Amino acid sequence: MxxxxxxxxxxxxxxxxxxxxxxxxxxxxxxxxxxxxxxxKCNKKEDESSEVFAFNTEEKIKSMMEVFNKHIAESRANTMEKRARRNKLVFLVGINIGIRAGDLIKLKWNFFIESLNSDGTVEKFKEYYDLKPEKQKKQNKFVRLHFNETVRRAINEYVENFPITNLEDYIFFATDNSNEHISYHALYEMLKKTAKEAGIKENIGTHSLRKTWGFWCWHKAMDKSKALTILQKCFNHSSVETTLKYIGLLDSEIKEMYNSIELGMEYI
Incomplete structure (x- = not known):
């Protein structure tokens, strides 16, 4: 040994x-x-699974949102509420734009917002943002990201309670009085604790956010083969098989194949 x-x-x-x-x-x-x-790294323990899973049912997403809203409602101080709302916002943005956690935690308000009203609320959203992912900086590659109505509504809800003072500020702050973003490990711990409180049994981590976006892009697509090809490009995967596994479809497809075959049952 x-x-x-x-x-x-x-x-x-x-x-x-x-x-x-x-x-x-x-x-x-x-x-x-x-x-x-x-x-x-999120420094996983030896006995923890290295595979994390997507929030692949409406019930799981709803359960997570219920916990976030519960924490907001139970906040006893302004700083607690602000952090609780930050946690809800990072979850919603993460599952709706599908970028890596390392890029997600570094987002600033000017990623989404063109201009502000005098009271710190959103005057105008951007139509899209050209992001240079951390892992592709050396190749000088950009990814064009578009924002759906859920992202806009989530941001509006946040800034109505905590108006923006500077578009250059990090959205997902580390502490209320710092100009630093939340750490990768802090995001990991927050997601795991929230998922546990929500009663989700699968292993959850930072990759769960991006995997969730990929899973639902495929699930909602009319042409699923085309969706996989697009997702492969978005994720920069070497093959469709890698994408299938990443968003949690390969295992379920294998399980379905096993369950579809019943040989010799009539002779038992």
Whole structure:
């Protein structure tokens, strides 16, 4: 039996020195100079599944929304309500625009909004936004994103309660008095806790938001083959099979195939 930590090595860079711990179960943890875990991963435990699932039924989405609304209603202070509304907004935006969590947490108000009213509410939304995803910056590639009515309504609801003062501010703030965005790990923990409270049994993580968008794009499409081809391009996947698996369809298709075959039953 191998030890939990089989080996380690020091990696030097211009910005910092990190210790990468190589675990026997194939995962790594990156640490800063001070020994704290880096925020680039959600640092899953050994006994946790690495696969996360989409919110692939209306009931699951409704259950999540009920928990978010409950937290807003039960907020005892302005700061608590603001954070509860932020959590609801990041969920709704995440499942409706389908970008990676690393890009989602860095969104600013000017991503969506063209101009503001004098009271800090939205005067005009943008028709679309050309985003340069973090993972494609080296290729200088952009993705054009469009915003549906759900995103607009969710933003309007938020700013009616907490008006915008600066379009350059991060939407999903870390703390009320900071100009930093929510961390990847904080988003991960929030989604897992909310899903647990909502009674969702499947493993939920940050990828659940993007997977949910992909699943429902396919589910609502009239031409599902065409939808898969478009999703493959949106996700930058190497094959349709990868896209099928990513949005949680491959397993269900395999299960359906197994259940469709009953051989020898009449002879039992």
């Amino acid at each position: 191998m030890n939990l930590i089989d080996n380690y090595k020091i990696i030097n860079s211009e910005t910092d020195t990190s210790i990468i711990l190589l675990h026997s179960y194939g995962k790594t943890e990156k640490r800063k100079k001070d020994g704290n875990l880096k925020d680039t």
